[in-house]
Amino acid sequence: MKSETNISKRQVAGLLLDGRARDPGTRGQGRAPANIALCKYWGKRDEAINLPLTPSLSVALGELGAETVLEPIDAADDIFILNGEEVDLRSEAARRVVEYLDLFRPAGLRLRVDSRSSIPVAAGLASSASGFAALALALDDLFGWRLARRDLSIMARLGSGSACRSLYSGFAEWLAGERTDGMDSYAVPLAGEWPAFRIALLMISTAPKPVGSREAMRRTVASSELYRSWPARVAGDIAEIRAGIAARDLERVGRTAEGNALAMHATMIDSRPSILYWKPESVAAMEQVWKLRAAGLKVFFTMDAGPNLKLIYEQGDSAEVERNFPGLRVVAPFGL
16 A cells, blocks of 8 residues: 655755745744544654655644744754753654754754643653644744645644644644645645534543553554555545534544544554554543433543643533533634
8 A cells, every 4th residue: 555755855855945045034833723533643754754544634722732943053963842841852753853954944943842732742642743834934934935735734733744734723634645746735625614523631541651642553553454545444434523513513423533533443443463552441432422422411531642632522512511521621612
């Protein structure tokens, strides 16, 4: 399924900038929301430049996300601050940020990167998506490139695939594309608003994942027999969710999103060695959702590569959902 090419991230960065000046200003700032996929991104056709095997569809998490400020500094090394704490440049998180900056900045320019995230890092809540989207926006602001949103989406994708969807509020679809250079693989917003739509974070654990998403994705594609049916599953699911959004049909969106998430986790469980992110509390929460739905409450869930659930429902059922799941972090994606 995978089709590796010889094109590099640096070459894609060159296509995006296309001769634009690289003299920085004194400060660049960017903010981007986290996003939760209702139809999942799982599997790459090109790992080098984060090209997906299938499209995906997400909803942004409103005010939850990342904000990043970039400032040039006179120093031998970059400085990376995350939520007020300096991060060791030898860490994996800092290494990814530095390598990303190197794609776009002139040699020798050192930066202070001050990033704040309102969601836990590495806990299956798409923190890297909002983080790299905010970083792309901050770079665009620092250098004054004024890139089109489509190009910023591609730019963010080079840092983290799902980051391409964090350039938009509301619903967004990531087009898989066909080109080997990835210039047709970016996210587009879906028209219309759904004021009553709610998505709530049910936190099971904020601990870092035992297997990172990149490794889990790679292992699944390489070894899961169930994964062979995944592209066909996505094609049907994304069409259903798109139609459900257009009709404001919660039942259609919720059931499809829930089934899509469970199918993704099934491919991970089927991989060798198996990957299981669920904890006993995750399973108990799933069973509670099913029990409530059997009793007539329209509530559904989705899960990314982690133990935490995201509940999907409408505003009219908020009181009952929150009564059954105390401590939810509720998001109104359309700000109402």
